[in-house]
Amino acid sequence: MFHKRVFLEEERKDMEINVASTSSVGRYALRDRIKNYVRTDLLRIEREIRSQIFGPVSMINEVSRYIVDSGGKRLRPLLTILCARLCGYQGTRDVPLAIAFEFLHAATLLHDDVIDHAEVRRNKPAANTLWGNQAVVLVGDYLYSKSLMLSLEYENLKIVEIITKAVNLMAEGEILQLMYLGNPDITEEEYLEIVRRKTAVLISSACQAGAILGGATAEQEELLHRYGYNLGVAFQLMDDVLDYTGTEEQLGKPVGKDLEENKATLPLIYALASADRMKQMEIRKAFLESSRDSNSLQVVKDFVCESGGVEYTTARAIEHARNAQKCLNIFPKSEVKDVLMDIAEYVIVRQD
Amino acid sequence: MFHKRVFLEEERKDMEINVASTSSVGRYALRDRIKNYVRTDLLRIEREIRSQIFGPVSMINEVSRYIVDSGGKRLRPLLTILCARLCGYQGTRDVPLAIAFEFLHAATLLHDDVIDHAEVRRNKPAANTLWGNQAVVLVGDYLYSKSLMLSLEYENLKIVEIITKAVNLMAEGEILQLMYLGNPDITEEEYLEIVRRKTAVLISSACQAGAILGGATAEQEELLHRYGYNLGVAFQLMDDVLDYTGTEEQLGKPVGKDLEENKATLPLIYALASADRMKQMEIRKAFLESSRDSNSLQVVKDFVCESGGVEYTTARAIEHARNAQKCLNIFPKSEVKDVLMDIAEYVIVRQD
Structure with a gap:
């Protein structure tokens, strides 16, 4: 069963750092620094996406454009480009490989829409409410295969294997x-x-593929894989936190969505495991009702926020973000390394 | 617009051959000959499928087993094995590659179940009615990736490319x-x-991958690809015919399913294009109503059967089956070649 963790001194320190950087000034400065650096890369990504979604079947183009235009951060393709560059890559073939990861991500979003009977995704109606489950499943399949086809162009079995896995x-x-x-x-x-x-797997794969393209040593490749893996865990844990603490306006999707879908995430898991038996029974009941009863949802939300579930999950996210940053230690100082450090920092202070 | 084809003399001859071999004695003899030859290969296929569907996630195993146990003919993996053998392959690594194509086929069936809101598939309830759309989409994704992972083990980019495409x-x-x-x-x-x-693409890919494994020459590979392609078209056209002429008992699925799902297939397309304007209007109306009105469905069915739609489609199927057989001409006489010839024959006389 659940083993309640004790906060370590180092973690407390991390949390203080976090509190410092969550001041909105620090957060905006961090975001602007990243944005300024990746501006050109983002343009290259958008251009390549446009040129790749241009096939003979109109419905594929429509649904694909809709899902990739839904306001994503392009985190995965950016990581491929940045990791390749960190390993010394200077060519232009980073972009098609990068967008293979954006297409994979889009495919999972489409299949998730079927899965969740999602109605809103990033402030727009979910694709399945517009085109139906059928089209959404098939365009998802198409995007999976498209990303594999992009990866095949590198004639490198390892890259294909990373995506397949x-x-x-x-x-x-x-x-x-x-x-x-x-x-x-x-x-x-x-x-x-x-x-x-x-x-985490998709984010670490995006980093690893970039490393391979950049001609990384085995050690560099492994470290960038781990960077992405830790970054991915931190990213998801903060997503879980924001679903309790964020606003719909910030997130571009409804908050409390996990509870409505009956998904227990770490904030609740921790809080529940730390509660006494009576409280556990009460919260379990409210949790099961929270998908159809807004009062129960509020009961669970309040409980999680009052029982340290948010703080604990944030601390775990910070831990993973710090681990991600440590993986970059062996790389010499450079502008692109700074940006990768900043991204790991931003992941834990972001509010969207 | 539709250009009405004139039956050629050769096609008429083909149709007579067909009429001869559709005698149930001929059909059963053909089936038994194929069955006897592939008995051991089928056992090897079943054993490999069993050993591959044995992962740590129970729901994946359950849904995967259910779909691959739904009474399929194992046509695609058999073709991989037979084509490899035709090109001289004598090893045992044909089976994992073969079942990559069965997994691909199973994945498309699962995603089709979501798509068609299918309720019966091969005399069993469709998977989505048992596990829900969510599980069915995801296990489909899993099986797609599984077949790609199997193909990666051959460390041959061309094989991976064939499956991806x-x-x-x-x-x-x-x-x-x-x-x-x-x-x-x-x-x-x-x-x-x-x-x-x-x-046709999946069947031709199964044949081509077998050819590559068997060390085929470029010409042999191309011909086996075309064999599979023609076989696949013949197979689908006969499926379309059987949906008009078969019985639920023979097919293991409801007949008239295409009409119920508002799918126009070649028997209807041909019959409609050959009718006069008045008739076309009547049938278009009945077609649109046939998904919810059994009288309209019967009207369309009778019209298709009386207007030569079934005969025309059968003739086209025979044409493709003959083209498939011609692709085997360059291969010297052998038992496995005979079986591949028989399979192309059986596809057009089958009633299940």
Whole structure:
């Protein structure tokens, strides 16, 4: 069963750093620094996406454009480009490989829309409400295959393998999540296993593929893989936190969505495991009702926020972000390294 | 618009051959000959499928087993094995590659179940009615990635490319079909384009991958690819015919399913294009109503059967089966060549 963790001194220190940088001035400065550096790369990514979504079948173009235009951060393709550059890559073939990861991400979003009966995604109606489940599943399949076809152009079995394994592990992660749906007694370790497969794998793959393109040594490749992996866990844990603490306006999607879908995430898992038996019973009942009863949802939300679930999850996210940053230690100082450090910092202070 | 084809003398001859071999004695003899030859290969396929569907996530195993146990013919993996053997392959690594194609096929069936809101598939309830759309989409994704992972073990980019392209073209084909749903005025050429992508591509890929494994020459590889392609078109066209002429007991799925789903297939497309304007208007109306009105469905069915739609489609199927057989001409006489000839024959006389 769940083993309650004791906060370590180092973690407390991390949390203080976090509190410092969450001041909105610090957050905006961080975001602007990243944005300024990646401006040109983002333009290259957008151009390549446009040129790749231009096939003979109009419905594929429509649905694909809709999903990739839904205001994503382009985190995954940016990481491929930045990691390649960190390893010395100076060519232009980084972009097609990068967008393979954006297409993979878009495919999972489309298949998630079927899965969640999602109605809003990033302030826009979910694709399945516009085109139906059928089109959404098939365009998802198309985007999966499209990203594999992009990766094949590098004639490097390892790159193809990374993407194939990512699809495999992501499907496993989503299925695990489905199996645990409605179960608030999932352990922290079980939950983290889902997060690793569902979110961290794709981000670490994006980094690793970039490293390979950049001609990384085996050690560099492994470290950038781990950078992405830790970044991915931090990213997902903060997503879980924001679903409790954010506003719909900030996030571009409804808050409390995880509870409405009967998904127990780390803030609740931690809070519930730390509560006494009576409280546990009360919260389990409210959790099960929270998908259709807004009062119960509020009960669970208040409980999680009052029981340290948000702080604990934030601390875990910070831990992973720091681990990500440590993976960059062996690389010499450079502008691109600074940006990768900043991204790991931004992930834990972001509010969108 | 649709250009009405004139039956050629050669096609008439083919149809007579067909009439001869559809005698149930001929059909059973053909089936038994194939069955006897592939008995051991089928056992090897079943064993490998069993050993591959044995992962840590129970829901993946359950849904995967359910779909691959749904009474399929194992046509695609058998073709991989037989084509490899025809090119001289004598090892045991044919089976994992072969079942990559069965997994691909199973993945498309699962995603089709979501797509069609299917309720019965091969005498069993469709997977989505048992596990829900969510699980079905995700296990489909898992099986896609699984088949790619199997193909990666051959460390041959061409094999990986064949499978990736197949997924890509199949998704395009299914989306095209979706776009034409409810449109009986699709041309024969447009319809055949869907058939090629939706069905023929996977079968030709299974054959081509077997050829590569068997160390085929470029010419042999191309001919086996074309064998599979023609076989696949013949197979799908006979499927379309059986949906008009078969019985639920024979097929293991409801007949008239295409009409119920508002899919115009070649028997209707041909019959409609050959009718006069008044009749066309009547049938278009009945076609649109046939998904919810059994009288209208019967009107369309009778019209198709009386207007030569079934005969025309059968003739086209025979033409493709003969083209498939011609592709085997350059291979010296052998038992495995005979079986591949028999399979192309059986596809057009089968009643299940």
